[in-house]
Amino acid sequence: MTLSDFQIIMGVAEMVEVEDAQTPFFSVLMCCNRDDGYLNQAIESVLAQNFSSFEFIIVLNRCTDELYESVAAIKDPRIVLFRTEIGQLSFNLNFGVNSAIGTYIVRFDSDDICHVDRLAESYKIIQKDLDTDIVAGSCRVIDALGNVVGVRVLREEDWRSKITYSNPFIHPAMVIRRDLILSARGYLGGFQSEDYDLWIRLAKRADVKCVFTSFPMIDYRISDFQSKGSRQAYAEVASYFFREFLIEPGFKKLVSVFFSVFKVFFKSKK
Missing domain, CATH: 4.10.860 (DNA Excision Repair, Uvrb; Chain A)
Structure with a gap:
C-alpha cells in the first residue's frame, strides 16, 4: 500500500503547517523489535500525515540485520532511526524520548495504522488550550487482516479515579508533552505494562491536564502477536x-x- 493509497482511504484534508518549521512540534515515537507483517503499513501511515511539523523517531531494538536494513532503506528526511541491543520497551521509549526534539511525543505502535489527520487534529486540540499536557485519543479496532471490528471512544472523565481499577488510555493513540515525561523521570516499570505505571505516577499530580477526544487517532490492531x-x-x-x-x-x-x-x-x- 502506497502513501497515495492511505491518502485516498483516510481522506486528506488541507496540509496543516505551523509557523516554526525548523523545530518539529511533534515527535512520533515508535519502537519495534520484529515485523509481524504490518511494519511497512504502519510507517507509511505516519509519513502520509497531512501535518508537516513532525519528526518520526524509530527505535529498533534487538532486531535482525535484515529488519534494520529494510527500515534504513526508507529514504525520508523526517525519519530518525536508532538501533539498540536492549530488548525492553521502557528503555527504548526513554531512549526515544531523550533523543526527541519535538514539544510533544506522539506514541505509536508498529502494528497499528495512523489516520492521516491524526497529527493535525492533535495540534488543533492543543492550540485550543496551550496548557494541555496529554491528548487521549480514541481508536477504531481492526483485526489481523485490517478489517474494522469495533471502536473504542474515549470521553472526558475523572481519569485519576478510574486508573485505580482500569487503564483509561490507549497508549499508541496518545500525545504527551515531552517535558512532562521527563519530569516524571520517564517510563520506569514493566516489560509489557510500562504505560500503566506512568499513568499511575502522573495521576498523583494535580497539575497534569489531560484532554480526551472521541476522534479516532489510529486503527488499533488486535492480533495473536500481542502481549496485551x-x-x-x-x-x-x-x-x-x-x-x-x-x-x-x-x-x-x-x-x-x-x-x-x-x-x-x-x-x-x-
Whole structure:
C-alpha cells in the first residue's frame, strides 16, 4: 500500500503547517523489535500525515540485520532511526524520548495504522488550550487482516479515579508533552505494562491536564502477536498498586491491590 493509497482511504484534508518549521512540534515515537507483517503499513501511515511539523523517531531494538536494513532503506528526511541491543520497551521509549526534539511525543505502535489527520487534529486540540499536557485519543479496532471490528471512544472523565481499577488510555493513540515525561523521570516499570505505571505516577499530580477526544487517532490492531492481557502484564500492574499502597497506605489503594491481583488469576491469558 502506497502513501497515495492511505491518502485516498483516510481522506486528506488541507496540509496543516505551523509557523516554526525548523523545530518539529511533534515527535512520533515508535519502537519495534520484529515485523509481524504490518511494519511497512504502519510507517507509511505516519509519513502520509497531512501535518508537516513532525519528526518520526524509530527505535529498533534487538532486531535482525535484515529488519534494520529494510527500515534504513526508507529514504525520508523526517525519519530518525536508532538501533539498540536492549530488548525492553521502557528503555527504548526513554531512549526515544531523550533523543526527541519535538514539544510533544506522539506514541505509536508498529502494528497499528495512523489516520492521516491524526497529527493535525492533535495540534488543533492543543492550540485550543496551550496548557494541555496529554491528548487521549480514541481508536477504531481492526483485526489481523485490517478489517474494522469495533471502536473504542474515549470521553472526558475523572481519569485519576478510574486508573485505580482500569487503564483509561490507549497508549499508541496518545500525545504527551515531552517535558512532562521527563519530569516524571520517564517510563520506569514493566516489560509489557510500562504505560500503566506512568499513568499511575502522573495521576498523583494535580497539575497534569489531560484532554480526551472521541476522534479516532489510529486503527488499533488486535492480533495473536500481542502481549496485551497476558498474566505478566496484569502481574506488573498489581505490583505497581502494591508499591503505591506501601508508599502511602490507604483503603482505596488496598482495594486497588486486591482488584489487580484478582485480574492476574481470573482475567489474564494463561
